[in-house]
Amino acid sequence: MIGSSAPISDAATNNTRSSLVMDKITAGYHADQWVLNGVSLRAEPERVTVVLGPNGAGKSTVLKVLYGLVAPHAGSVRVGDQDITRLPPEARLALGLAYLPQGHSVFPSLTVQENLEMGLWIYRHDRARREEALERCFAEYPVLKDLRAKLAGSLSGGQQRLLEVARLMLPNPTVLLIDEPSVGVAPNLVDILYEHIVRWRNQGKTVLLVDQNVEAAVSIADYVYTLESGRNRLDGPRDEFEGRLREVVGQWLRLDVLP
Amino acid sequence: MAVVLTTVVSGILLGLMYGLTGMGLTFTMGFGKTMNVAQGTLIILGAFFALTFFNAWHLNVIVLVILVMVLFGVLAGLLNLSLLRFLRDKSEIITLLVLFGVAEVIENVTSWIWTGNLQAMTIPTLQNSIQWGSLSLPKTDLVSAAIAVVATGVLYLFLQYTYLGKAIRASAQSDLYARILGVNTSQIRAIIFLIGLVLAGIAGVTVALLFPFAPQDQDQWLVMAFIVVVVGGIDNILSTLLAGLVIGVAQALAGLVVPFQDQNLILYAFLAIALLFRNNQLARRMRSL
Numbered sequence: 001m002i003g004s005s006a007p008i009s010d011a012a013t014n015n016t017r018s019s020l021v022m023d024k025i026t027a028g029y030h031a032d033q034w035v036l037n038g039v040s041l042r043a044e045p046e047r048v049t050v051v052l053g054p055n056g057a058g059k060s061t062v063l064k065v066l067y068g069l070v071a072p073h074a075g076s077v078r079v080g081d082q083d084i085t086r087l088p089p090e091a092r093l094a095l096g097l098a099y100l101p102q103g104h105s106v107f108p109s110l111t112v113q114e115n116l117e118m119g120l121w122i123y124r125h126d127r128a129r130r131e132e133a134l135e136r137c138f139a140e141y142p143v144l145k146d147l148r149a150k151l152a153g154s155l156s157g158g159q160q161r162l163l164e165v166a167r168l169m170l171p172n173p174t175v176l177l178i179d180e181p182s183v184g185v186a187p188n189l190v191d192i193l194y195e196h197i198v199r200w201r202n203q204g205k206t207v208l209l210v211d212q213n214v215e216a217a218v219s220i221a222d223y224v225y226t227l228e229s230g231r232n233r234l235d236g237p238r239d240e241f242e243g244r245l246r247e248v249v250g251q252w253l254r255l256d257v258l259p
Numbered sequence: 260m261a262v263v264l265t266t267v268v269s270g271i272l273l274g275l276m277y278g279l280t281g282m283g284l285t286f287t288m289g290f291g292k293t294m295n296v297a298q299g300t301l302i303i304l305g306a307f308f309a310l311t312f313f314n315a316w317h318l319n320v321i322v323l324v325i326l327v328m329v330l331f332g333v334l335a336g337l338l339n340l341s342l343l344r345f346l347r348d349k350s351e352i353i354t355l356l357v358l359f360g361v362a363e364v365i366e367n368v369t370s371w372i373w374t375g376n377l378q379a380m381t382i383p384t385l386q387n388s389i390q391w392g393s394l395s396l397p398k399t400d401l402v403s404a405a406i407a408v409v410a411t412g413v414l415y416l417f418l419q420y421t422y423l424g425k426a427i428r429a430s431a432q433s434d435l436y437a438r439i440l441g442v443n444t445s446q447i448r449a450i451i452f453l454i455g456l457v458l459a460g461i462a463g464v465t466v467a468l469l470f471p472f473a474p475q476d477q478d479q480w481l482v483m484a485f486i487v488v489v490v491g492g493i494d495n496i497l498s499t500l501l502a503g504l505v506i507g508v509a510q511a512l513a514g515l516v517v518p519f520q521d522q523n524l525i526l527y528a529f530l531a532i533a534l535l536f537r538n539n540q541l542a543r544r545m546r547s548l
Contacts, residue, residue, distance in 0.1 A: 090441035107432045122441040
């Protein structure tokens with residue numbers, strides 16, 4: 001189960017080990033030009049599920065649909081046995097989902113403390129829970145406690161990354177959606193995140209990772225999906241998949257180069 | 260020397276009120292990404308509300324301010340529900356045009372209800388001055404400056420220390436990242452619009468305290484609000500107040516040497532100079548919005 005000392009684990013008491021299912025999702029921004037065309041996938045607890053694909057395959061849109069930032073045209077999204085297809089992000093957070101977007105997502109002119117407080121926005125009416133969560137966070141990341149009064153924008157890249165990760169984990173999510181950790185971020189900071197992902201998996205969390213860094217992502221993956229032009233292509237456990245990796249990626253490279 | 264001192268002090272008092280007239284505009288631009296071109300008409304509407312309530316019930320100024328705030332809150336709610344709700348996903352230029360239409364409607368309704376004549380609110384208990392050494396400070400100036408300082412102070416504390424205030428600042432920096440953390444940003448935008456309107460209403464009460472006014476004066480107050488915003492920037496409401504103060508003092512000092520009818524030139528000179536220096540900064544900020 002989750003960590004050792006987690007009294008706050010009732011963020012989704014019934015969902016601590018819930019799987020996340022995307023069922024035949026069609027979504028996009030213009031009708032007849034769907035970004036996703038009936039994509040299905042499944043992410044299980046204690047597994048890192050990775051979604052790979054060439055540019056424009058719809059990888060990031062998968063996460064946006066799962067998190068409620070893009071409303072799908074058809075299909076459904078479930079966590080455990082609950083249908084969440086039409087829920088706003090706030091409700092999904094309360095069910096234990098959390099989403100880490102691409103690039104740097106701290107609020108630069110808010111202090112570290114304020115950034116963390118924003119991570120607990122869904123518990124804004126529950127002071128006891130917020131204080132408990134902050135305490136836990138500062139125990140895990142003492143450096144943030146020392147920096148709490150600083151503006152987030154004044155932190156180093158590595159510290160900002162830590163702040164993002166700490167903020168992501170504050171509501172004690174059970175399902176983590178992680179979008180392109182290696183885009184727009186210095187390489188040494190990417191490693192921080194991969195280490196965290198492995199730790200979260202070992203804590204029993206469901207991790208869905210979308211990544212362009214194929215090799216790094218596959219190295220921590222348990223299960224791999226590939227998308228092409230908004231459709232499922234191949235999927236399988238990492239062991240089966242690794243052998244075909246070179247061939248599939250080779251094809252994408254040609255896809256990316258050719259007009 | 261005494262003349263200069265009196266001039267500076269009355270410039271400060273008037274300037275704080277100028278800052279207040281720009282506050283609503285700063286707030287909706289800086290935090291809500293919306294340029295509320297109805298600001299001028301709203302200020303005048305607030306002035307007419309104050310005048311009407313005072314004439315009917317002889318309320319004291321604090322009660323007048325609270326009553327106008329409540330009414331503007333209701334007005335903001337109605338506008339949010341009727342119009343702005345449909346504009347959330349539209350481009351800024353469409354919102355701008357709709358607000359321009361709102362301004363036209365308000366100006367015409369105001370003329371229709373209160374006529375186009377110049378009117379003034381005279382509160383008998385505030386007609387004298389307070390003597391302080393060689394200074395003679397009109398009570399109306401002191402009261403309107405106090406209203407500006409209190410309104411700005413309350414807004415600042417709200418933004419800095421309340422959870423909602425922090426969410427407003429976070430959403431202003433990134434609507435998407437705030438949404439990801441569960442903030443309902445369209446609700447936040449409605450609240451920002453409401454606060455901007457309430458600020459316009461409060462500014463209207465101070466206009467009624469200090470000047471005679473007519474519906475068509477809205478241009479003048481919109482321009483004032485813009486000058487304050489350009490000089491003060493849209494990042495910080497305290498610098499908005501400070502900008503108003505600087506403009507007030509400069510205008511008052513200029514009044515000593517420039518003929519009365521040319522005083523507005525000083526305002527526009529300020530605008531020109533501020534634009535020269537802040538042009539890039541503002542443009543960058545507006546693009547990033």
